[in-house]
Amino acid sequence: MIFRSLLAALALMFVMSTATADQRWQRVEAVTQALDNRVPELEGLSLELPLVAEDGSSVSLSVSFTGSLEDGEHIEKIRLFAPGNPRPEVADITLGPLASPANIATRIRLSETQQVVALAITNQDRAFLTTRDVRVTVSGCLVGGGDASAMAMANPRLALAGSARPGQPVTVRSLINHPMETGLRPDGQADDSIEQQLVESLTATLNDEPVLTARFFTGTSANPYLQFQLTPEEEGELKLAWQDQKGEQMEASQAIKF
Amino acid sequence: MTKSNFKNQGLNSSRRDLLKLMGAASALPLLGACSSLGGPASKDLSARVVVVGGGFGGATAAKYLKRNAPDLDVTLVEPNKVFYTCPFSNLVLAGMRTMDSISHNYNELRELGVRVVHTTAQDVDPVSRTVSLGDGSSIRYEKLLLSPGIDIRWNAIEGYDQAAAEQAPHAWKAGDQTRLLRRQIEAMDDGGVFVLTAPANPFRCPPGPYERASLVAHYLSQHKPRSKVLILDAKDNFSKQGLFMQGWKDVHGDRIEWVGLSGDGKVVRVDAGKREVETEFGTIHKASVLNVVPPQKAGFIADRAGVTNESGWVPVDPVTFESTQVKDIYVVGDATIAAPMPKSGFAANAQGKVAAAAIIAALEGQRPLEPSWANTCYSLINPEYGISVAAVYRIQEGLIHESSGGVSPSDANATFRKLEADYASGWYSAITQDTWGTRR
Ligand SMILES: Cc1cc2nc3c(=O)[nH]c(=O)nc-3n(C[C@H](O)[C@H](O)[C@H](O)COP(=O)(O)OP(=O)(O)OC[C@H]3O[C@@H](n4cnc5c(N)ncnc54)[C@H](O)[C@@H]3O)c2cc1C
Numbered sequence: 153m154i155f156r157s158l159l160a161a162l163a164l165m166f167v168m169s170t171a172t173a174d175q176r177w178q179r180v181e182a183v184t185q186a187l188d189n190r191v192p193e194l195e196g197l198s199l200e201l202p203l204v205a206e207d208g209s210s211v212s213l214s215v216s217f218t219g220s221l222e223d224g225e226h227i228e229k230i231r232l233f234a235p236g237n238p239r240p241e242v243a244d245i246t247l248g249p250l251a252s253p254a255n256i257a258t259r260i261r262l263s264e265t266q267q268v269v270a271l272a273i274t275n276q277d278r279a280f281l282t283t284r285d286v287r288v289t290v291s292g293c294l295v296g297g298g299d300a301s302a303m304a305m306a307n308p309r310l311a312l313a314g315s316a317r318p319g320q321p322v323t324v325r326s327l328i329n330h331p332m333e334t335g336l337r338p339d340g341q342a343d344d345s346i347e348q349q350l351v352e353s354l355t356a357t358l359n360d361e362p363v364l365t366a367r368f369f370t371g372t373s374a375n376p377y378l379q380f381q382l383t384p385e386e387e388g389e390l391k392l393a394w395q396d397q398k399g400e401q402m403e404a405s406q407a408i409k410f
Numbered sequence: 411m412t413k414s415n416f417k418n419q420g421l422n423s424s425r426r427d428l429l430k431l432m433g434a435a436s437a438l439p440l441l442g443a444c445s446s447l448g449g450p451a452s453k454d455l456s457a458r459v460v461v462v463g464g465g466f467g468g469a470t471a472a473k474y475l476k477r478n479a480p481d482l483d484v485t486l487v488e489p490n491k492v493f494y495t496c497p498f499s500n501l502v503l504a505g506m507r508t509m510d511s512i513s514h515n516y517n518e519l520r521e522l523g524v525r526v527v528h529t530t531a532q533d534v535d536p537v538s539r540t541v542s543l544g545d546g547s548s549i550r551y552e553k554l555l556l557s558p559g560i561d562i563r564w565n566a567i568e569g570y571d572q573a574a575a576e577q578a579p580h581a582w583k584a585g586d587q588t589r590l591l592r593r594q595i596e597a598m599d600d601g602g603v604f605v606l607t608a609p610a611n612p613f614r615c616p617p618g619p620y621e622r623a624s625l626v627a628h629y630l631s632q633h634k635p636r637s638k639v640l641i642l643d644a645k646d647n648f649s650k651q652g653l654f655m656q657g658w659k660d661v662h663g664d665r666i667e668w669v670g671l672s673g674d675g676k677v678v679r680v681d682a683g684k685r686e687v688e689t690e691f692g693t694i695h696k697a698s699v700l701n702v703v704p705p706q707k708a709g710f711i712a713d714r715a716g717v718t719n720e721s722g723w724v725p726v727d728p729v730t731f732e733s734t735q736v737k738d739i740y741v742v743g744d745a746t747i748a749a750p751m752p753k754s755g756f757a758a759n760a761q762g763k764v765a766a767a768a769i770i771a772a773l774e775g776q777r778p779l780e781p782s783w784a785n786t787c788y789s790l791i792n793p794e795y796g797i798s799v800a801a802v803y804r805i806q807e808g809l810i811h812e813s814s815g816g817v818s819p820s821d822a823n824a825t826f827r828k829l830e831a832d833y834a835s836g837w838y839s840a841i842t843q844d845t846w847g848t849r850r
Contacts (some may be wrong), residue, residue, distance in 0.1 A: 309691040
């Protein structure tokens, strides 16, 4: 009897430990807050990151939705978290119907080996979540350039990979030079002598219709990079506008021609 | 800021000790110590071990298997009769060395009693434990060791396939590709641009592209002084970056231009016929000589053996270098995931010894020794100016960690730089003699 209950207890412990290994995200406050009591589906969202990152200061990440959606349902938000960083937020992306299919690539900072979390929320309030473990062998010490004069945005870049066709997705790439000073030192503490200076947001519009808005945080790499899919219905002008924490703005634009 | 910058602050003295330990030839005894077996095997070790690949990892493993367990039946499968090393092939490109001086052979291994078969391993069946060979025969093993190096990911960059490599060489495996690139550099017009494209991590020899750019610039400065070198890089940070940049400024002025990832340095399309590349944001660069160092993966035989994971590289147990996916298959060298150890010849040689010792221990029914490794990578800015990165690696919590290390001081004088350039030749002689027994 005693033996059997011991076995049962052991089995239970085993189940619990495997469950917690996969559901570490449940203990991340930033993630549970973003979920706001929604119960996420664990299939449908796909997250790609290298298994081993040899330079944590710039790790390529791509996230795409591969599940199925109802009629009229689209992915409205994608949020990325690196819970092992001093601050877990990486990027928040709001997608309009033109930014479909939901397929985003960016470059992130990882200060240590950890599980990265991606969350997607649809306009019908369904949530999808997925995680990915990354081993980091050289930390992306979350330190910027430190040179205050270099803290301005420069060289906004925008390009289409391929040609645009009506109703067909085309890949849009964007990049702006900026050190993304986190204000944190290698120990993860804030240092009062260093001011946090980030590119705060990127807004994309097509003929002034909203396409996508991205918010960047300390977990976004220096020189924020964002790639997304645009499915244009008409020709026009694709405009990107970046804004930094000081309120400065920079723009880039690209003609969409069929 | 990179890790090495951090390390520089606190670890100068330990780095100095390390360099003393590693100064040229003395580097190898340090490795020998970590793979010592405590005398030759006593039990009857007649098992059959097959080694695939006669490069840095495989030739070393075959040698140390046979040397430490003479009764072992060791077969080495390697298609080439002459092996050209990638290390020092950049010197060939710059006309500082001949191909002959970087060639090695398998005579010593044969003399030791290793059966050397010059063919390609085509497939591995881990159930029947057989390797099928290019000549149609097959060979059974009790333990298999793979050190196949890298294969190119053809078409990972649009337009860069095997045919394109005949016009825009990679020269990332030494041999005909090295000769081809050398001929192109020699035939280049004065005033031309040598364009080198460098891949994202991980790839063979992290400082290799930057040493190549340095030595090509050195050649150009002497023979085609109006020419330039342009590096288009898919990374913002690279190995020994601070030292390279400083060395370029000191020695090459503005001959070498480097464009990193955030400056639109990532190449996404190659037109080898036109010697033209296009970057992520649509800039077109025209080259007189185009050298594409492309994205890579483990040699194909690793895939066939089922030891690679989705990354295209091979996860291994860091204590033994046995595959974590298939029993009795050991993998060393560039094909493995051993970060933070770099994909270097030095590391492949050290891993070959660790795996050889682990195989003998397993056949004897003993536990493997816990290994530690050292790695030094020298790079030349020109014949008189060497820089290095050195590190010691140990196992912590089942993973490889760098336990100490650093790079050459940034304020060293010309004598020091010259000394490091000399150490580089000493290193080359020592490691190739240890691996193939050839004197160069
Ligand atoms: C330009 C350049 C400079 C470099 N400089 C240095 C340096 O200064 N220091 C340093 O430490 N490292 C240097 N390296 C790195 C070094 O070349 C590699 O890390 C090293 O060769 C790795 O050893 P390996 O055994 O994994 O592969 P390799 O040495 O490439 O050996 C692989 C062997 O396997 C054989 N093979 C492959 N597939 C099969 C098959 N199916 N059947 C049979 N045989 C097969 C191949 O023919 C080859 O001979 C440099 C590399 C480059 C490109």
